[in-house]
Amino acid sequence: MHDAKRRQLLQLAGAGILGAAAGAGMSQARAANAPPPPSWLFSACDHPDGGHFLTRLELNSGTRQNRRTPMRGHALTALPDGRMLMVGRRPAFESAIVAFPAASATATGADAGLTLLQATAGRHFDGHGCLSASGEVLFTTENAYERKRGVLGIRDSRTFEHLGEYETHGLDPHDIQLMPDGKTLVIANGGIEQHPDFGRRKLNLDTMQPSLVYLDADSGRKIDEYRLPDHQLSIRHLVVTAGADVGVALQYEGNRYRSPPASLAAWQAGGGELQLLPVEPEALVPFQGYMADLAYDPGRDILAVTSPRGNRVAFWKVRERHFLYDTPLPKPCGITFLAHQAAFLVSCGDGSLRTLHPAPDTVTGRLQHRFADSIWDNHLLPG
Amino acid sequence: MHQTSGKPARTSSLWHPPWHFILLTALPMLLPGLLQAEKKPLPATRTEAAAAAAVISGTDANLPADTRGSNAAQAPDAGVPGAVPEPEPDNTAAAGSQSAFLQQLVQQGILPLYRELEAATRNLQQQAETFCHQPDTAGLETVRQAWSTAMQAWARTDGLLFGPAIEGQRDFHIWFSPVKKQIIKRLLKQADPLTPDTVAAAGVGAQGLATLEYLLFDPDLDTPERRTLFNPENPQGCHYLVAASTLLPVHAASIRQNWEQTGAGFFVSEQEALEVLVNKFYQSIEKVSVSRLGKALNDHKPYQLDNWRSGQSLLVIQASMDGIQRLLDRGGIHACLLALYPADEVRQFISALRNQVAFFRRLPIPEQSAFALIRADDTEALQPYLQRARSIQLILGIHLAPLIGVNLGFNDNDGD
Numbered sequence: 001m002h003d004a005k006r007r008q009l010l011q012l013a014g015a016g017i018l019g020a021a022a023g024a025g026m027s028q029a030r031a032a033n034a035p036p037p038p039s040w041l042f043s044a045c046d047h048p049d050g051g052h053f054l055t056r057l058e059l060n061s062g063t064r065q066n067r068r069t070p071m072r073g074h075a076l077t078a079l080p081d082g083r084m085l086m087v088g089r090r091p092a093f094e095s096a097i098v099a100f101p102a103a104s105a106t107a108t109g110a111d112a113g114l115t116l117l118q119a120t121a122g123r124h125f126d127g128h129g130c131l132s133a134s135g136e137v138l139f140t141t142e143n144a145y146e147r148k149r150g151v152l153g154i155r156d157s158r159t160f161e162h163l164g165e166y167e168t169h170g171l172d173p174h175d176i177q178l179m180p181d182g183k184t185l186v187i188a189n190g191g192i193e194q195h196p197d198f199g200r201r202k203l204n205l206d207t208m209q210p211s212l213v214y215l216d217a218d219s220g221r222k223i224d225e226y227r228l229p230d231h232q233l234s235i236r237h238l239v240v241t242a243g244a245d246v247g248v249a250l251q252y253e254g255n256r257y258r259s260p261p262a263s264l265a266a267w268q269a270g271g272g273e274l275q276l277l278p279v280e281p282e283a284l285v286p287f288q289g290y291m292a293d294l295a296y297d298p299g300r301d302i303l304a305v306t307s308p309r310g311n312r313v314a315f316w317k318v319r320e321r322h323f324l325y326d327t328p329l330p331k332p333c334g335i336t337f338l339a340h341q342a343a344f345l346v347s348c349g350d351g352s353l354r355t356l357h358p359a360p361d362t363v364t365g366r367l368q369h370r371f372a373d374s375i376w377d378n379h380l381l382p383g
Numbered sequence: 384m385h386q387t388s389g390k391p392a393r394t395s396s397l398w399h400p401p402w403h404f405i406l407l408t409a410l411p412m413l414l415p416g417l418l419q420a421e422k423k424p425l426p427a428t429r430t431e432a433a434a435a436a437a438v439i440s441g442t443d444a445n446l447p448a449d450t451r452g453s454n455a456a457q458a459p460d461a462g463v464p465g466a467v468p469e470p471e472p473d474n475t476a477a478a479g480s481q482s483a484f485l486q487q488l489v490q491q492g493i494l495p496l497y498r499e500l501e502a503a504t505r506n507l508q509q510q511a512e513t514f515c516h517q518p519d520t521a522g523l524e525t526v527r528q529a530w531s532t533a534m535q536a537w538a539r540t541d542g543l544l545f546g547p548a549i550e551g552q553r554d555f556h557i558w559f560s561p562v563k564k565q566i567i568k569r570l571l572k573q574a575d576p577l578t579p580d581t582v583a584a585a586g587v588g589a590q591g592l593a594t595l596e597y598l599l600f601d602p603d604l605d606t607p608e609r610r611t612l613f614n615p616e617n618p619q620g621c622h623y624l625v626a627a628s629t630l631l632p633v634h635a636a637s638i639r640q641n642w643e644q645t646g647a648g649f650f651v652s653e654q655e656a657l658e659v660l661v662n663k664f665y666q667s668i669e670k671v672s673v674s675r676l677g678k679a680l681n682d683h684k685p686y687q688l689d690n691w692r693s694g695q696s697l698l699v700i701q702a703s704m705d706g707i708q709r710l711l712d713r714g715g716i717h718a719c720l721l722a723l724y725p726a727d728e729v730r731q732f733i734s735a736l737r738n739q740v741a742f743f744r745r746l747p748i749p750e751q752s753a754f755a756l757i758r759a760d761d762t763e764a765l766q767p768y769l770q771r772a773r774s775i776q777l778i779l780g781i782h783l784a785p786l787i788g789v790n791l792g793f794n795d796n797d798g799d
Contacts, residue, residue, distance in 0.1 A: 074799060089799060127799055174799070197588070198555065236799065257651035288790060292799075309790045378799055 037340040038382030043347055044073030044086055045374040054086045055374065056100045057353075059382075062369040067114060069096040074127035075175070076381040079157055080135040085117070087140060089377070090174075091124040091196045095140070097160075117160055120153065122146045124196060128175045131157055132217055133182030139166075139217075141173035141187065145195045152176065152187070152220075166220030170211045171204070175238040177246075184223060185215045186246055190234040192253065205253050210235040212248065212274055226274035230254070233261055233276075237378075239294045239303070244270035247296055247303050247318070252289035260284065264291040265305050267318055277303070277316045279323040286310040286326070292378045295337040295344055302358050304344045306332040308378075313346060315358050327363045329354060334380035347376035484719040485647035485656060492714020496540050496706055497639040503529070503536040504557075504631035507595075511628040515621035518613040526624070527599050531695055533631065534592050538699045539706030541667040545659055546649055547641035555587040556634045560689060562597050563588030570623060571612075577622040579629045590627050598624055600692040653719060654788065660716060661789045664707050665780050671700050671772040676753065680765055685757040694752030700768065701744060708740045724787050732783040739778060743771040 041057040045066075053066040054073055071094055073086035079097070086096045099113035119125055122144055129140040138157040142165075143150060150168035155161060170189025177186050191210030193203040202208075212235055214223040228235070232254040239247040248266040263276035264287055288309035296303050302324070303316045308331045315324040331349025338345050343355040345368070352370040356363050510529040514522035537557055540548065548554050566589040570577055582590050598612070598620065612620035642649070650656040671677070676696070679687040688696040711717050720733055749756060749764040756762055784791050 197559075198552070201549070201552075203552070255651075257655045 038338070040383045041345070041353070041380055042076050042078075042084055042383060043334055043380040044069075044076065044089075044377035046072060046377070047373055048375060053374075054084065054096060054098050056084075057369070059368075064371065065100055066374075067096075067098045067100070069098070069114065070094070070116070071096065072377070074377060075129065075379045077129045077131060077138070078381065078383055079138075080131070081158060083113075083115075084381075085129060085138070087127055087129050088125045090126045091143065091145075091194060091200065092127075093119045093124050093196075095119075095125050095129075117155075120162055123151065123153065125153075126150075126172065126174055130176050130178050130185070133178060137163070137217075139176055139185060141168070141176050143172065143194060148193060150187075150189055152185070152215075166215060167222075168215070169213050169222050169225060170209065172210075172234070174236045177238050177240045178217065179214070179240060180242055180244050183217055185217050186238060186240065187213045187215065188235040188238050188248065189213055190236050190251070191231070192234060202253065205232065208232060208234070208253060212246065212268065226268065228266060228274060228276060230261055233264075233266075235266075237291075237293055239296050241270075241296050241298060243298075245296075245318075246274075247294050247305075248274070249291040249294045249305050251291070256289040261289065264289070264307075265294070265303065265314070265316060267303065267316075267321075269319075275321075277318070277323070278321055279314075279316075283323060283326070286312055287314065292333055293335045293380075295335045297337050297342070297344065297358070299339075299342060300358065304335055304337075304356070304358065306335050306346060308333055308349060313344075313356060313363075315363065317360075324358070324360070325363065327356065327365065329356075329365070333376045333378050336380055336382050338382065345380070345382070347380050349375055351375065482647055484653055484715050485650050487713075487715035488656060488660075488710075488719075489642060489647050489649070492710045492716070493543060494639065494642055495713070496536075496543065496709065497635065497642060500533070500536040500540060501632055501635040501639050503533040504628070504635045507533045508625070508628040508632055511621075511624045515613070515618075515625055518615060518621060523599070523613065527693070530592070530595055530599055531693065531698070534596070534690065534693070534695065534699055535702035537592060538702035539709070541670075541703040542660065542664045542707045542710055544663055544666070547638045547645070550641065552587065553634050553638055555591070557591050557631060558593055559587040559591050560593040561588075562593045564597070567594060567597060567623075571619050573619065577619060577626045579626045582623065582626040583630055590630055592631070595624070595627050595631075596690065596692050598627070600694075602692070653723065657716070657719070657723075657787060658789045660710065661779065661784055661787070662791055664710075665776065665784070665791050667703055667707060668772055668775050668779065671703070672769060672776060675700055676765065676772070677769055679753070679757055680762055680769060683757060683760065685754045688754055688757070691752075691754040694754055696753040697748050697765075697768065701746070701748070704740055704743045708737075708744060711737065711740065720787060726786070729783070729786050732778055732786065736775065736778045736783060739771060739775045743768070743775065746771065 039059060041059055043055055043057075045053050045055050047053065052069050052072045054069055054076075056065045057063070069086060071092050072089045073096060074089040075087050077085040077087070079085055083097050083099045086098065088095045095117045097115040097117055119142065123142040124145065126141040126143050129138055131138055136157055138155045138160070140153040140155070141150070142153045148171065150171050150173035152166040152168055152173065154163045154165060156163060168187050168189055170191060172190035172192040172194065173187050174190045175188040178184070179186055189211045191208035192205070193208070194200060195203065209231055210227065210233065212226040214225070215221065216223055232252060234251040234253055235248055236251050237249040241247075246268045248268070250261070250264045250266060252261040252264065254261065260281065261284070263279050264284065265277045265279075266274055267277050268274040287307040290307065290309050291314070292306045292308050294303060294305040296318070301318050303318050305314045305316075307314060307326070310326075311330055311332070312326040312328055313332050313335070314326040316322065317324055329346060329348055330352070332346045333349060334347040336345050338355070341355060343357045346354050346356060348354065350370070351372050351374040353368045355366050355368055357365070507526070507529040510526045514526045544554055563586070566585050570582065570585055570589060573581075575581070588594075613624070614620070650659075674687070675689050679685055685691055690696045690699050717733055717737060721730060746767050747764070751759075753765055756765055780791050
């Protein structure tokens, strides 16, 4: 990184350490203690007949605004100026920045402004991003495919000027979150080698080495690195608690018929070891080797993880390291915890949004909204 | 509101009919004739279902007459010296043990396709060598025909892009597109005679069937280079042709050998085989409606067609569908599905799938290539390809897959 850009980055990032709460905004909703009740919900979605969209939903009324985008999106990051970044689903050479009209406007999605953010040469976006504590710096997970390296793209979150890169110290960086200290980034290196010439072909399943890596947000220095015992458990999605615990949803790349994985979720208590969350083998089978999104209920210490392949949502009591149960839902994808309702909100492949209220032995559910023309993508963001 | 605990039943009220059930209701309206029911009442028991498989795998009187043009796809093993005639399909496997289906799948479905590919690529190599002894126009045409046969043989394995086919990225060594034109042109200018080793070292973008198509058909090489490309006085073109075609049967043979070694043991269970194959079939058909035809057609971008240089895009698409049908019938997949899932609804969609694939295979090949038609904005003859492909996608992906417990969309093309 050039000195001038380095100084600019330090200036932007440093300014935010003191003002984390204001700047980090909705992107840190997962880590916040008691965020205000959200009014909106954002998610990428596809139409059954084709077409990619970013949707903003008014949670109470169910009013939607759909903004068509040229690429399939994945995760979302709320930008400091009120716009929403929808990071392109890997391997994406662009991401969408959408300015929805004011809440009071009745405009349709066609009125929403769209700006495209291009990947830099030799890189593609890998699906996720997050802001620095100040909100001034945007980090996106990217694949430097010619060099076979995972990197974080660093940009000014207002101008999108590219300020540089950090190494993620692993291949296939996917999810990224800012830790509650406002200074540390945690990155899920999925470990899978890909190259856009070969589509989404996984090129190194025999040798993949996923890792959970912590970086200093100001310098990119690697602070720590954790691995799981099974190298074919791809570390993909993260949830960070206010106490700096990290939950992980996993994607198994081995042959689950021949050698099924031991688990599909992991947990790292703040400062501790990264450990698989136990689950009986027969209870694991329905998840079909893949967990998607995850969310944490701090009050009840419950981790909820979606299994779109298994048409289920699974629940663990984390500190007790105890698998509670799973409950059926049609292709559950995104999940977030709504503190004011003490419930998980789940988006499903049938276009529905449902709340789930887990208890020690049971879970109750309620249909909130359904849109037959929306196939929700893996993540949703309340705001 | 509903309560559930432990491992709740799938019939919980949390489960509302997904959107494909809505489509199911509207399907007959959307796709006339799609769910054309068989006139013969179908049996309900497993034994009867196995017997019915033989009926279903036979000729369907509802199919349109063969209206293909003169350049219609060749019969699977026609024109391939050394190809072993296939035995008649044996659809009794599903009534027997689990391994009987897997044996049939590998021995009668998968291996014959790779043996044909190996034979076709060997023939291409031989024709290239013969041609390059004394290059002339007739010889070039023979090599082109051999390339076309090999290309179609490869397309017939399109529904098998897993396991041995992708191990070590073998498939990319046989077909990689778009080709790396700069690398190819650099190789052609190289002073030392090209060998299989030098071509292999240049990477997958400068070898395989797509590269050979470029050498044999690309219009940019027609004048003035085409006249000199295979000129004995400037033999690098022929060195390249022979070297690249020499590599092909090596890769085809390695896939065949791998399947012979693993045999039915490649799959742990019937369900695994069905899951993998249905996913791969779906991806293959999706390629038709998107990258192989749909995008070029809808965006009026003929260069986005696969095989636009040879003008054989539709033949290759037909061949890919032919391969799927052979796997469904001769590989015993239809029979296995009927045996495992005797419900009427499943049977109805299996029948619809079979009919639609057969319809697709018999769509007429226009006199002009798809490339020429899209260029001329005269795409009426291409629309049925797109419509049929989408119909098959609907049946396979939206209806049949959920009924047989197969999840689509999570594979090497999906995830996250």
